[in-house]
Amino acid sequence: MKILIVEDDARVAAALSAYLRQAGYAPQTVGDGASAIAAVGPDTEAVILDLGLPDMDGIDVCRRIRGICGVPILIATARSNVEARIKGLHAGADDFVVKPYDVRELIARIEAVTRRMRTAQPAPQEHSVVQIDGVHINLSTRLVSVEGAPIELTPKEFDILAVLARYPGVATPRDRIIREVWGTDWSGFSRSLEVHVASIRRKLDRPSLVVTVRGVGYRLMGS
Template structure:
């Protein structure tokens, strides 16, 4: 996923870009509002999945930038700022921001919020229909019927195995944190559930007979590696 980071502090931007890149994002850094707006303008460029917008920009207020972004695109915007009062949050959301994160923040929470808002809005104009199936080489995931097949042969999966595979297949190549997977598939917190996740990953690799399909990213989580067709 391409992500536009609007942050005037180069040290903060460099550190955050490194974390985001490690988690599978392609980060474009804009140092002020005008740079951000120029980055969003090219119609032929690959669309951004999310905009992380700092409010304390040198050339114009971040609220103004958010309003101008909203006129250009429906790409999700997460405001990242030290302004923690309720009035500031409400103002940001009313201007069209999809979420509001207060500094200092936990990196894990920020990543979870990025994934959450990117799932709510499709890239582009947001009018494309939701996918009903996902094909990854010989693997076909049919979402309405919850059926998975490999080279035309149906593979019997449990409910949680299917949910796990469908989640990872939303964004092939993007790393999903363990905590995020546990939260979305098992609807619970990480504590005590880590072993359950490992067992389900191992089971999926075995049933699909494609151990390289789900890659373990040590210390972070898992990502789905699309095989060649």
């Protein structure tokens, strides 16, 4: 998932970027409002926006970005007053956290917002099919084939593959997969996840397709 970080404090931006990258995300940082508006593109999947920017107020940046696209926007700022929250939400923000915040909560909020967006707005048809290493994954019809031959996956196996297929090449954390597939944060499903991944590799006959990323989770990557 590509996340745009809009933060004028270079140290804060660097620390947040490093944490997100370690968690399997693809962060991009900018330090002012004009750069933020220019950086938002079709591949931007979430924006973390500070309000205290050097060239314009973050509320205006939020309003400008919302006028361009419907990307999820999470405001992260030191402004804790209710008025700032109301202005941000009216400008089009999807959520609001006050500094200092726990990065784990920030990530959980980003995932919650993007999950709601995916539920409310199904992926366009042109992005519903993923093809990699001879494997054809249709996210809309839930059909999988290898070199044209249909493969029968269990519902949980397909759900796991679909989570990875949405971001091919990106390391997806175990807890995120468990949260999206099982709907819980309970780590007890970690062993079940391993078993399902092993079954996916066997059924697809592509041992190198689902790569284990040590200490993080899994990545969909063809040989």
